[in-house]
Amino acid sequence: xxxxxxxxxxxxxxxxxxxxxxxxxxxxxxxxxxxxxxxxxxxxxxxxxxxxxxxxxxxxxxxxxxxxxxxxxxxxxxxxxxxxxxxxxxxxxxxxxxxxxxxxxxxxxxxxxxxxxxxxxxxxxxxxxxxxxxxxxxxxxxxxxxxxxxxxxxxxxxxxxxxxxxxxxxxxxxxxxxxxxxxxxxxxxxxxxxxxxxxxxxxxxxxxxxxxxxxxxxxxxxxxxxxxxxxxxxxxxxxxxxxxxxxxxxxxxxxxxxxxxxxxxxxxxxxxxxxxxxxxxxxxxxxxxxx
Amino acid sequence: xxxxxxxxxxxxxxxxxxxxxxxxxxxxxxxxxxxxxxxxxxxxxxxxxxxxxxxxxxxxxxxxxxxxxxxxxxxxxxxxxxxxxxxxxxxxxxxxxxxxxxxxxxxxxxxxxxxxxxxxxxxxxxxxxxxxxxxxxxxxxxxxxxxxxxxxxxxxxxxxxxxxxxxxxxxxxxxxxxxxxxxxxxxxxxxxxxxxxxxxxxxxxxxxxxxxxxxxxxxxxxxxxxxxxxxxxxxxxxxxxxxxxxxxxxxxxxxxxxxxxxxxxxxxxxxxxxxxxxxxxxxxxxxxxxxxxxxxxxxxxxxxxxxxxxx
Numbered sequence: 221x222x223x224x225x226x227x228x229x230x231x232x233x234x235x236x237x238x239x240x241x242x243x244x245x246x247x248x249x250x251x252x253x254x255x256x257x258x259x260x261x262x263x264x265x266x267x268x269x270x271x272x273x274x275x276x277x278x279x280x281x282x283x284x285x286x287x288x289x290x291x292x293x294x295x296x297x298x299x300x301x302x303x304x305x306x307x308x309x310x311x312x313x314x315x316x317x318x319x320x321x322x323x324x325x326x327x328x329x330x331x332x333x334x335x336x337x338x339x340x341x342x343x344x345x346x347x348x349x350x351x352x353x354x355x356x357x358x359x360x361x362x363x364x365x366x367x368x369x370x371x372x373x374x375x376x377x378x379x380x381x382x383x384x385x386x387x388x389x390x391x392x393x394x395x396x397x398x399x400x401x402x403x404x405x406x407x408x409x410x411x412x413x414x415x416x417x418x419x420x421x422x423x424x425x426x427x428x429x430x431x432x433x434x435x436x437x438x439x440x441x442x443x444x445x446x447x448x449x450x451x452x453x454x455x456x457x458x459x460x461x462x463x464x465x466x467x468x469x470x471x472x473x474x475x476x477x478x479x480x481x482x483x484x485x486x487x488x489x490x491x492x493x494x495x496x497x498x499x500x501x502x503x504x505x506x507x508x509x510x511x
Numbered sequence: 512x513x514x515x516x517x518x519x520x521x522x523x524x525x526x527x528x529x530x531x532x533x534x535x536x537x538x539x540x541x542x543x544x545x546x547x548x549x550x551x552x553x554x555x556x557x558x559x560x561x562x563x564x565x566x567x568x569x570x571x572x573x574x575x576x577x578x579x580x581x582x583x584x585x586x587x588x589x590x591x592x593x594x595x596x597x598x599x600x601x602x603x604x605x606x607x608x609x610x611x612x613x614x615x616x617x618x619x620x621x622x623x624x625x626x627x628x629x630x631x632x633x634x635x636x637x638x639x640x641x642x643x644x645x646x647x648x649x650x651x652x653x654x655x656x657x658x659x660x661x662x663x664x665x666x667x668x669x670x671x672x673x674x675x676x677x678x679x680x681x682x683x684x685x686x687x688x689x690x691x692x693x694x695x696x697x698x699x700x701x702x703x704x705x706x707x708x709x710x711x712x713x714x715x716x717x718x719x720x721x722x723x724x725x726x727x728x729x730x731x732x733x734x735x736x737x738x739x740x741x742x743x744x745x746x747x748x749x750x751x752x753x754x755x756x757x758x759x760x761x762x763x764x765x766x767x768x769x770x771x772x773x774x775x776x777x778x779x780x781x782x783x784x785x786x787x788x789x790x791x792x793x794x795x796x797x798x799x800x801x802x803x804x805x806x807x808x809x810x811x812x813x814x815x816x817x818x819x820x821x822x
Binding site for chain 1: 630631635637
């Protein structure tokens with residue numbers, strides 16, 4: 221069964237169209253990275269999926285209409301939003317009590333076991349925890365919920381490298397299995413590249429790229445071309461060209477790697493490089509320069 | 512099918528478990544969460560009770576023996592009246608404190624969670640907007656009245672206990688105050704007062720919560736500014752004060768509608784709090800109109816919370 225299924229999903233705030241009739245299809249057991257510049261519509265899409273905002277078009281998450289059935293849907297869906305949203309007045313023990321009280325799929329022992337590995341004390345107030353610890357606490361709560369879909373909206377924003385690394389490691393090792401689905405948005409694409417199974421680029425309310433990571437590795441290739449062969453390489457129609465240390469790196473879409481190997485060593489580009497190639501030229505609004 | 516068969520039939524999967532989870536549990540925990548966040552619900556009335564009690568003890572210690580002597584010369588009903596003054600005063604002060612607590616609670620109820628963005632956490636839990644708003648509404652409608660009842664009764668018992676210590680030192684019988692207080696009747700009267708006030712004030716809480724959810728900031732101004740502006744406008748434009756009297760009636764009208772009002776000797780209406788009149792209250796149109804308005808306001812609050820996002 222598809223975990224998320226959307227057709228013509230649209231959301232406009234007044235005259236501003238945040239999502240322009242997008243189609244989404246996310247299968248169960250995938251880890252989808254939703255990547256886009258600021259204001260591209262990522263959070264709007266996630267809000268619709270989580271039942272936090274109304275929308276036009278068809279949307280089914282785990283077979284439910286999120287806007288009408290948010291509370292029922294939340295038994296099977298968890299999310300961590302881009303900023304620490306745990307109430308600051310709460311005690312860690314109260315957070316555990318509350319989630320255990322309202323969530324039928326919460327395993328308190330599991331959350332406590334996870335917290336025991338951290339420096340977080342159950343008597344602490346959330347306000348007294350560092351930002352990294354609040355995220356750890358939130359993650360402990362979420363991971364102890366036997367959910368089918370986990371949505372992470374910039375979960376590691378503002379965290380230092382150690383916490384970020386640990387966050388994704390924990391997620392993969394202790395949480396993910398193939399009956400679960402994860403949707404993650406982040407600007408730190410290099411950190412998630414190795415965990416994703418699917419990749420989606422979104423820009424100005426449109427989906428501009430939607431492929432699995434296997435397809436990504438087959439389709440896209442990058443090669444550093446010596447200056448004398450540049451003209452020849454350009455004939456193959458590179459998607460993007462950039463300069464590194466005076467050498468040109470050309471990024472190709474769907475060109476036979478054997479042909480590219482004639483120019484130099486062929487590599488799979490990073491998501492960040494592909495992102496720049498696909499969206500870079502068109503991402504003007506994020507820089508405040510309207511096209 | 513017996514429960515035993517259900518248990519033996521198949522291992523309980525998540526869906527079965529969630530069906531078995533009583534629907535009241537999210538409500539119960541939502542109320543607990545309100546108490547955790549808003550400890551002023553019980554701290555403020557307790558603080559007022561403590562101040563009043565302290566004042567009474569200090570005052571009683573100063574009570575001149577002569578004044579105490581005068582009390583003994585009064586007839587029994589006058590005596591009871593004089594003796595109940597400290598209690599009436601304490602009860603009134605605690606009631607006012609609870610009312611103020613409810614005003615500030617309601618104004619923050621739906622705004623604070625947007626301010627600190629915790630609404631994103633609350634909404635990530637399987638708790639409906641209806642349950643959330645019902646839990647919040649139950650604070651001024653049920654919880655605060657219960658807390659107020661307990662605190663006022665406790666205060667009364669402390670006053671009685673203190674009187675048994677202090678009265679003999681002033682040459683008065685120790686049980687004088689205890690005898691003056693029909694405890695059961697006092698409890699009943701207090702419970703009736705609190706129920707009447709909760710029902711009567713319901714539309715106020717509905718309005719404050721609606722403003723709380725709607726206003727991005729300065730909920731207090733949005734809640735009280737427009738009605739006040741309207742009454743000032745009415746006074747200036749038409750030299751009438753219907754809006755003002757309507758508001759005044761909504762805040763204070765419950766007592767005159769729920770208790771027997773006698774015409775006092777100097778023509779002033781006199782409120783006799785010992786004379787409960789539930790029948791008269793039941794037939795007060797203001798009660799039912801108020802409850803209908805409250806229901807509509809709370810329905811709007813539920814509807815509104817679906818659309819709420821952090822500010």
